[in-house]
Amino acid sequence: MREFFQRRGKFRPRDVDQDGADIQIPEDLWVKCPRCQELVYSKELDHNARVCPKCGYHFRLRARDRIASLVDLDSFVEWDAELRPYDQLEFVDLAGPYAAKLKQTQAKSGEHEALISGWGTVEGRPIALAVCDFEFLGASMGSVFGEKLVRASERCVAGRLPLLTISASGGARMHEGLLSLMQMAKTVAALARLGRARVPHLALLTDPCYGGVTASYATIADIILAEPGAMIGFAGPRVIEQITKQKLPDGFQTAEFQLEHGMVDLIVPRFELRATIGQLIDLYERPSQQDSPNGVSAGDHREPAPVELGGHYGN
Amino acid sequence: MREFFQRRGKFRPRDVDQDGADIQIPEDLWVKCPRCQELVYSKELDHNARVCPKCGYHFRLRARDRIASLVDLDSFVEWDAELRPYDQLEFVDLAGPYAAKLKQTQAKSGEHEALISGWGTVEGRPIALAVCDFEFLGASMGSVFGEKLVRASERCVAGRLPLLTISASGGARMHEGLLSLMQMAKTVAALARLGRARVPHLALLTDPCYGGVTASYATIADIILAEPGAMIGFAGPRVIEQITKQKLPDGFQTAEFQLEHGMVDLIVPRFELRATIGQLIDLYERPSQQDSPNGVSAGDHREPAPVELGGHYGN
Amino acid sequence: MNLVATMATDLLEAKPVVNPITAWERVKLARHPDRPRTLDFIHELMTGFIELHGDRVHGDDRALIGGLARFGGRTVMVLGHQKGGDTKENLERNFGMARPEGYRKAARLLRHAEKFNLPVLTLIDTPGAEPGVGSEERGQATAIAESLLAMADLAVPTVAIVIGEGGSGGALAVGVADRILMLENAVYAVASPEACAAILWRDAARAPEAAATMRITAADLHGFGIVDEVVLEQVPAHERPRAAILAAGAALRAHLDGLIEEFPGDDDETRERLRDARFQKFRRIGAWREAAWRDSGLPLDGHAAG
Amino acid sequence: MNLVATMATDLLEAKPVVNPITAWERVKLARHPDRPRTLDFIHELMTGFIELHGDRVHGDDRALIGGLARFGGRTVMVLGHQKGGDTKENLERNFGMARPEGYRKAARLLRHAEKFNLPVLTLIDTPGAEPGVGSEERGQATAIAESLLAMADLAVPTVAIVIGEGGSGGALAVGVADRILMLENAVYAVASPEACAAILWRDAARAPEAAATMRITAADLHGFGIVDEVVLEQVPAHERPRAAILAAGAALRAHLDGLIEEFPGDDDETRERLRDARFQKFRRIGAWREAAWRDSGLPLDGHAAG
Numbered sequence A, B: 001m002r003e004f005f006q007r008r009g010k011f012r013p014r015d016v017d018q019d020g021a022d023i024q025i026p027e028d029l030w031v032k033c034p035r036c037q038e039l040v041y042s043k044e045l046d047h048n049a050r051v052c053p054k055c056g057y058h059f060r061l062r063a064r065d066r067i068a069s070l071v072d073l074d075s076f077v078e079w080d081a082e083l084r085p086y087d088q089l090e091f092v093d094l095a096g097p098y099a100a101k102l103k104q105t106q107a108k109s110g111e112h113e114a115l116i117s118g119w120g121t122v123e124g125r126p127i128a129l130a131v132c133d134f135e136f137l138g139a140s141m142g143s144v145f146g147e148k149l150v151r152a153s154e155r156c157v158a159g160r161l162p163l164l165t166i167s168a169s170g171g172a173r174m175h176e177g178l179l180s181l182m183q184m185a186k187t188v189a190a191l192a193r194l195g196r197a198r199v200p201h202l203a204l205l206t207d208p209c210y211g212g213v214t215a216s217y218a219t220i221a222d223i224i225l226a227e228p229g230a231m232i233g234f235a236g237p238r239v240i241e242q243i244t245k246q247k248l249p250d251g252f253q254t255a256e257f258q259l260e261h262g263m264v265d266l267i268v269p270r271f272e273l274r275a276t277i278g279q280l281i282d283l284y285e286r287p288s289q290q291d292s293p294n295g296v297s298a299g300d301h302r303e304p305a306p307v308e309l310g311g312h313y314g315n
Numbered sequence C, D: 001m002n003l004v005a006t007m008a009t010d011l012l013e014a015k016p017v018v019n020p021i022t023a024w025e026r027v028k029l030a031r032h033p034d035r036p037r038t039l040d041f042i043h044e045l046m047t048g049f050i051e052l053h054g055d056r057v058h059g060d061d062r063a064l065i066g067g068l069a070r071f072g073g074r075t076v077m078v079l080g081h082q083k084g085g086d087t088k089e090n091l092e093r094n095f096g097m098a099r100p101e102g103y104r105k106a107a108r109l110l111r112h113a114e115k116f117n118l119p120v121l122t123l124i125d126t127p128g129a130e131p132g133v134g135s136e137e138r139g140q141a142t143a144i145a146e147s148l149l150a151m152a153d154l155a156v157p158t159v160a161i162v163i164g165e166g167g168s169g170g171a172l173a174v175g176v177a178d179r180i181l182m183l184e185n186a187v188y189a190v191a192s193p194e195a196c197a198a199i200l201w202r203d204a205a206r207a208p209e210a211a212a213t214m215r216i217t218a219a220d221l222h223g224f225g226i227v228d229e230v231v232l233e234q235v236p237a238h239e240r241p242r243a244a245i246l247a248a249g250a251a252l253r254a255h256l257d258g259l260i261e262e263f264p265g266d267d268d269e270t271r272e273r274l275r276d277a278r279f280q281k282f283r284r285i286g287a288w289r290e291a292a293w294r295d296s297g298l299p300l301d302g303h304a305a306g
């Protein structure tokens, strides 16, 4: 099997504060699959798109790994990487000031914020991406997250570029108080404009996807995709159990549960995602092109192109 | 108590085929209330808007009685009374040809079709009405029903006149085959135009309201009112019981059930209907009139005007 | 002539386009278990189909499906009732009887089509909307009405085709189209012949008689001006499904091309003109007369001015 | 200056508009059982209120109500969370915690308001959207998102006022307004101080500390540029409810008049201008900096250019 993508450590962002090396996972590490409990060789997992080869469990992906796994080689151009979170509230909790926590998190994650945005091509078709990095404070929705998403959306309106949002988030960022909550309104208002411009917004919900993200931009998309087994909801399962003292039903809040309850359009296994996105862009981008003389479209049943990944960041 | 309206026999349409006298209810008849099983003196029932004085049960109203109970004295002008149903299918069932059945029904009901339309004023405010007469073949939705409703709606667009539909129906008229079914599309398409013209459509659902009527124009209204206790649904309870072999829940398909399930805006007792309709027209008709100097609207809390009824048809 | 009379359609001139087999025989053909179903048409006629799921409020109805696909060089939104091929699939598909979730999904996908200016194709094949406690609780009537409204209001070209059973409001909910086609052995009725017979003959077994008088065949409905084109089946579709599918595809293509030629672009004026034409199409459907007033001394009934 | 830096709002200039009582004391005032609630405001300030019910898909939420009324010589659509006055009513009102039905009703009534060009007033008073199995099954997140979208897209003037507790996404769902007002002792927060304390201090009892650092008071939020006007309470609203209601009414009236003066009529151009102004309002909210690239040799962090 081809390598699905290179190890995460190699997609080091260009402007990290600290060298990414200290958070690289050694290639010979064994990882325990949280679903089937089997041990999987880390390198094998990477070669398999971080999908458990034993049971199909989809491990979480870092934002840059996700982007690398989707876009054509060397095609991704990042936007607004210079935006930095800022502790306007002078928020201090048990762990100390938010400002210090930010520095720590930036160093540990190698990212400045929880959302990476930019554009690239998928099977040759341009698309904008806005991708959550759950390793950055649970991809909570702070001011920079909101601002980056809004700027991406504005570029999409201007350039008539379809937008793919890929979400995984614990919800709001409490350290930014109501400014964080307001990012729900801000991003929805921006995407409302994208909608009025009739530019498609595709959303991919990945594990875990909760709170402010699910209750704002992610679920008003034109097409809602989800990864198999992803946990998706408004309130987290522990909160619900604590408050209602109810045992939660089996499979509660999984992507499959959301499909059954009418909340998502389709569940796409990671291996098929690139092809599905390509096919969707294609459907929107050439709505009435004559593509064959005999009345049946040709070339719509593309074979998923070989997945070429990650190389442009380093290897 | 004032007479709520005159006996139905007196609202004889101007152009009946046969004299209405033979279907007048004698004034001294006793009527058994289907809910509380008490005997009510017929005249007392009429004086009480045909609401059971013992238990509040709302007896069904004929279309012209309903109109008389709502509009200002002498204000109603009927539309399209000259439209006649026509047996295009040459439909024949166990009881004989549809054409013959129509004649019989017209004679017995004193109406030419199941929908009476026109306009009048309610507390001085002009409004169009389209009212089902359940006594006419269960107010099934035939071609004339549809055509009259469409013409009424077109007049409302032209004159920016709010439309009140009052429905009670068993559903489609099988004797008119697919022409009957298509009246659902035809009326909805007409009301879609009314909607695009931003003219309000108020709907009152009364007992019983099923099938094609509930599944078309009646439930796409801007405001949906229902009479207390009215049975409202898509499929009838007997059909559902037969097919599903399930016992139906208590109160299934009542107006109160529909309110609880989010399908109607409010339940209006018959005595309050005139005032509620007046208030609603008022809210739409003068959306931003300065009606008091101190910033709080005056005159919105009108006392329900004394109900003056029916006289213009005869008494 | 003293009589004011109008007729929306002219029955007298309608001629059967096919051999006279009985209406009841057609009902049996329309319901034949081997008759091609919606997904067979989609897979044969279209490419790149991506099924979209869910009503965003309660569930996903497997009896009424829809999604994006390429057809005739265009991206279209395709919707249709889906019956099952065997008992297991029929249970999953609820025998093609949609629930409120199905109609709400339909309305959602119709709005999606309008947003992206995609033409809509619908395939009709259902015994009717599901009658049931749950469906009533979740507003079956309201859901159907809203799907009708979404179709009536749609500003993109729409073509519907009845491929099997066109059963009542549950069928019409996705049938308010600019063009309505029917396969020759499909039927389209206000109620099932069995239900009609049970009510009007007090005996469901008299369904064949009911079927005949209800005028439910493609030829009848073409005669009434409801159906724009009858797609012939050289042999019944269950015997040669691919031939029927391709014939349907050619007809769908021709009507869609015609509509797009007549209503090109997505500017406000074209959209309004399209909606208006659709309204006028349905506006004409029905049979009625206009009588003079009784007090003018004229007879109440007259002959149709065909 | 080498540093590229922006700040959306200027905290440094924000001054408390009232006596410095603690944030936690305000939380207690905001939740006081005798504090006037949405229906008290409606009945005192408006006439001819007709409550409209139902989401047309599943139910009617008594925790989030709405309807038509006359206010300031205009017909308005008014929406608000409704807490109960006693235990019985609180159970009926679910303590003001709306379910998906409530947010879907809100979206429906917002579209209604737009259709008839009626301005919208919303009153915010909720601990938050209900967390529960049923709410999740029926798409609580989706319902909130669609209410946000409906408000963002609305082409009529909207004024929101936080009258008590503004709790998280469940509050914001009806808060995407052209003007946002707050009563002086109301609070508005991304999470309850108890929840925040439980997570960040691992001890819900430290809610008072959390409340202080979360900056949830009207004065704070006015300082951040989120709240347009703080409506003073001469004494806490539960002591003299009518005075607070009338003060709120006057402020609502002034902002609504101002909006209608700025955006008169319902032509396409005005509607687009109104939507655009609303977008720009929310577009500005947030705190961030723009740093130069590391490889340009500049420091990553800098001072705010206030």
Ligand SMILES: [Zn+2]
Residues within 6 Å of the ligand: A033, A034, A035, A036, A037, A038, A052, A053, A054, A055, A056, A057
């Ligand atoms: Zn595994």
Ligand SMILES: [Zn+2]
Residues within 6 Å of the ligand: B033, B034, B035, B036, B037, B038, B052, B053, B054, B055, B056, B057
């Ligand atoms: Zn009684």
